[in-house]
Amino acid sequence: MPKFVFLWTDLVLWLVVATVIAYVVHVRRNADLRKTWQHVLHDAPAMSAAVVLIAFITIALLDSIHFRPRLAAVPGAAADASEAYATRTVSPLDLLLRHAVEAREKTYSVPLAYWSFQRETAVVDGREVRELPRLAHGGSHLQDPAREWKPDLLKRSLAGIAGGLVSALLLTFAIAALRDRTAGGWSQSLGEMLRGQTEIPWRAIVLTTAVLSMFVGWLAAVWPVYHPFGTDRTGNDVLFQALKSVRTAVVIGSLSTIATLPLAIALGVLAGYFKGWVDDVIQYFYTVLSAIPPILLVAAFVLLINVYIDRNAENFATGVERAEFRLFLLCLILGITGWATLCRLLRAETLKISELEYVQAAHAFGVSHWRIMRRHILPNVMHLVLIVAVLDFSALVLYEAVLSYVGVGVDPNSSSFGSMINLARSEMSRDPVVWWNLATAFTFMLALVLAANLFADAVREAFDPRARAFRPRRFRLKEAT
């Protein structure tokens, strides 16, 4: 039995997942909410984005269970010797991609290469020559790399992509068959799906899944023997770093957003409901907070936690625990410094709602303040909370990169897109250019943020009818009279 390590970030992330599931159950039961969410479900870009987001979140969750594997007992040790655990904390993702962690090269290598990046002196036929030595792991299965490399790569890539395509096709048929019960006939169901005539945009979903699964198939074929995105300065696999960074990005995006909610909701509703001096005090607080330039405020808080962590170094058994605690505190800081915007929105909305007749009626019936706020006001401002929360996610993922650059971001030891980009900055001025680190970070970050943005747009459109007017159309609708 491995020794589980409970990290704050993991716990909160799983709590978020549980909350989302509970919310989904709640939406299914509630007719109004169901109808609103159907706007999102019927939106093709949003559903494509959802497929990509689910892939990213799966990676993040696989990387969010941490444990220290039990070491094999030393031969000859006493039977009752205490169990020994590895000093490294690992996650299921680490175990799944063990080959990528172990296939460590000396330094940089070009994506998919079998040769090293740096020339070394070797003795060939008694003479010293400078040559590019072969990598220790990448392409090490080839007998004669100069001749076999290209065909091998081509064969593997084709097989992998074909495998991905076949599984995507199988999925398409499976969905068509499942829809068969409601849409008359199997082939008609498939036809409707492919012509884009279904209510839920199955065509977009299936296409996105197909692209994703072809990518995964290609990786499955190529990754075991090559480094598909090259290696970084210390010889680590870049793709593995990128996948580890996904978790950091998801944690920052979701945890920081969650951290803003308690303060923003409580203070916003209180200020809008009680008005008067309560409103004045709360407004004063958030004006002070938003008057300080955000980066300075975050920096001041981060200096504070650095000192705290340094003083309490003995509380953290492993490096991962320390890095994760820092990440957790960083999310809290982003929450504490970022609640003003949502609070202002909620205050304005509460001001409006608390003047409405049904609230007046509740007052007349003698309902307590607390109950009015909880039962009558809070449910009617939740759509704002949801909109701001999904919009904030992508902004925070981008913000993390800037914070890491200024030097107040995540722990230098944990991988994040920000630290990948920072390293890439000096790599771009090398000759030959080391471009794959930046390109990988760019691709993954763009995919994540773009998907989050598209999904957030659909949610906003669903919950804020005014936003629907801003939706771009490819063709002019018949102008309403």
Added chain:
Amino acid sequence: MLNYILRRIGYALLILVGVNLLTFTLFFAVNSPDNIARLNIGAKRVSQDAIEKWKAERGYDKPLWFNSKAEGFDKVRQTIFYDRSLRLFTLNFGTSDSGRDIAHEIANRIPASLALAGPMLLLTVFSGIAFALLLVFFRASYLDFWGTVVCVVMMSISSLFYIIMAQWFFGKTLKLVPLSGFVPGLDLVKFLALPLVVGIVFQLGSEARLFRAMLLEEVGKDYVRTARSKGLSEPAVLFGHVLRNAWLPILTHVGALLPYAFLGSIVFESFFGIPGLGTYVVEAIAGQDFAIVHTMVFLGSLLYILAYLATDIAYTFVDPRVRLA
């Protein structure tokens, strides 16, 4: 109007007091004056005497909040907090912990910051509005659709990518402009061209999308239909009526951007080696120089408040219906 401005100034002073309290607490929650002294003297083994002398020279030898040894009002006045905060209100910034005159430093750095941030703000807003107008003019067409798609993609890319790629492509590969640096005089254009272009491009996506939404909000209103039914051409409606009415939300947005324009973009200044206020802040954070951080936070919040006041007053010019009271 005068009454309104006076009230706003009173509130502004209250906010500044709050900002001061917060910065002071945050900074001294982790750093004792002894630590600061040790950091600044720099030597490995520092005697307690040297620390005391350093603290006495810079006024760090008093208690933080409350001086129990003093009499009467001096109980509050003879403290670091009082010393450090009150003189900021008279714009007397004093010396940094490393002994340089802060006001002099700031005055030296403002031109560099303004040279980058001023044009950047103007051009960003201008290009954002221009692009948004284009999209709105051709609304519900392929141009609008793909223009918006491009906007969403552009705002999903981190600013750091734009900077690194532009430096690599224009600076290193094409050698059109120097990579980074700053010289006074006409040559400045060469150094500022790249950061300006990158700054505009990276904000274009989010700005244009925002302005497009603001303009579309106006396009849907009744007076636009009336204008059209009078037989006005679409450009006349758009520029003469819609744009004029959209100024109000646009102004609010620009007002919120103003304080950042002055403080300078920290990222841009340090990437392009521009010796402005942003670089100053980064160095101060790295060196834990409280005096500088404190001053910059104060200046930043002062500008934030001024920008909001200026926005409010500008409303009255843009929209005659707005009366400040």
